[in-house]
Amino acid sequence: MLEAGTHPLHGRSEEVSTLCHAIRSAHQAGSLRVSLEGGPGTGKSRLLAEAAALAESAGATVLRGLHEDPVTYDGTVVVLLDDIHCSDETDVKALSRVRLKAAGLPIVWCTSRRWGRPNSPLDIALGSLAEPHRAFRLRPLDERAAQRMAHDILGAEPEGELARAVSSVSGHPQALRILLEGFMDEGRVEIGTRARLTGAGLPEKFTALVRRYLQDCSPSCTHLLLVASVLGTHLIFGELTDVLGLKPSQLLPDLQEAVFSGLLSRDRDDVRFSNTLFRQVILDSMPASAQAAIRRQADEYRARQFGASLEGAGRDTGPDRPAPPAGGRAIRPEPYASTAGLVPRGFPGEPETADREVRRDPADGAGAAPPIPGWDHLTEKQVLIARLTVQGLTNKEIAGRLYLSPHTVNYHLRKIFQALSIRSRTDLVRLTHSAARERAGAGGTGWPGETRVPF
Structure with missing residues (x-):
């Protein structure tokens, strides 16, 4: 049921403006279609309810679905169709009846659908209409x-x-x-x-919502999300395929489904949980013993992938190839989550977290030098790329190691340089060397910023 909200609609000014203009100018411009697409909970139905309120205030005939049958059609006709990806052939027949009854009148079709779902018969029928079409993909609010x-x-x-x-x-x-x-x-x-x-802690109402999202996923997609929640906020493609025992090509459908579900988001080659709270709820649904087993399997993969590069760095040190972190610890793409759950940083009585989960290093003392300015603004993936860069790996070698494209590695390097206010790989090496020396002098260990993003 479409109901206008009791609170103002924020962050959707462009969509509301388009709906308002379409409804108020249809008698001059003629019929057209405005479609809204997004993941679950992005506000599609709420926008359609807003369109209904706008249409009623403009004196238009409003149909909340194709099976309503008003006595008369007068002036502009506004048809609201929610979740058209769930339609069937009966809806297509009803579409034809509405068009016949409203012949000669301007019709504004306002539709919504779930992102990533296959086209339904009604999708296809609406797509064949000659009316101008304005489409919106609903993104998260700023x-x-x-x-x-x-x-x-x-x-x-x-x-x-x-x-x-x-x-x-x-x-x-x-x-x-x-x-x-x-x-x-x-x-x-x-x-x-x-x-x-x-x-402290998450409310049960929120936990139930995330579980409903998870239940809407296929069993194989749910399996992927459960395992990924243990490994980190950002997904490392090679690590995930190794732990799941799948070939990369087998992972793609489930990965795509997880993004369409809204539980994961994608920015170029960076795939991650849409927010830390989604990940927390999914992680907390797993037994501690299962989490531990997945971590052990991931540790084996990480040792194979990153242990060799540390040994190589130790044999060949110099201006462009620094010594490995103190203690010879293997690089890890991201620290594991605590089984106690992740909450926004500063929740009373809970561990410190943010979009980048942290785990304290016992070797870090109060006298340790602060991290490099800007280092804590990097994502886990960017920290890993920075460290591999300092070890002397080329963009192509880093790309192969992390299952990324060289173009994506270059993109992340530019972001790293910008965050650290430097211009080149050489500047990055000098900066990390300098911070490591200061840290050693202050009694700290390992890489700069290790208290923030330990490996």
Whole structure:
């Protein structure tokens, strides 16, 4: 059922503007179609409800589905079709009846569908229409829109741990609403001039939402997500195929399904969990013994992949090839998650986390030198690429090691240089050498920034 929300719609101004213009100008411009596509919980139905409110205020005839049969069709006709990927042949016949009854009148078709689902008969029928078509892919809300949405739900501006919790859902509208409603339902939000969180842990309402997302996935996709949640926020393709015992080509359908489900997101070759809280819920659904077994298997892969490069670095040191980290520890793409679960950094009584999960190194003392400025802004994958670069590997060698393209490695290197305010690989080597010497002088061990992103 399409219902307009009680709070303002944030972060969708372009989509609302297009819907408003289409409805109000249809009597002049003629029929057209506006389609919305996105993952679960991205606000597709809410936008259609907004379109219904706009249409009614403009005096248009509103059909909430193809099987409504108003007595008369008057002026502009606005047809709202939600989840058209679930339609069948009966809907196609109903589409023909609506077009026949509204002959001569402008029709605005407003549709929504789940991203990545196969085309349905209604998709195909609508695609064959001659009307102009404007399509939108609904992305996560930006930080400003997410904070405004949180203010509307809470009735006050969130601060501290609660503000970080808002950021931790990475702009997912439904997840944000359920998270905040869950906190309030459980009496864990104190509201005054600002709203603050008074208890640790995720609300059951939010946990149930993520589990529903997971249940909608196929068994093989669910298996992939469970294993990936143990290995880290960012997926290392070679590691995942090794642990799952699959060929790379066998992994692709499930990986694509996981992205379409909204539980994973993709930016170029970087595939990761859409937010740390999704990963936490999935991880917590696994027995500790299963997590430990997966970690042992991943450690074997990581030792094979990265142990050799450390040994090579130790044999050949110099200006462009530094010594390995103290203790000769093998490089790991990302620290494992705690079985206690991950929460936004600063939640009371919980381990420190953010988008990059951390694990404290026992060797790090209070007197250790601070990390390189900008180092903590790097993702785990960028940290790994930086370290392999300092060890003297070429872009092609790093690409082969991490199952990336050389172009992607080059892209990440540019991001690394920008974050560290340097210009070249040589600058990177000098910077890490200098930080390592300062760290050693301060009684620390290993690479700069190891307290932030240990390997």
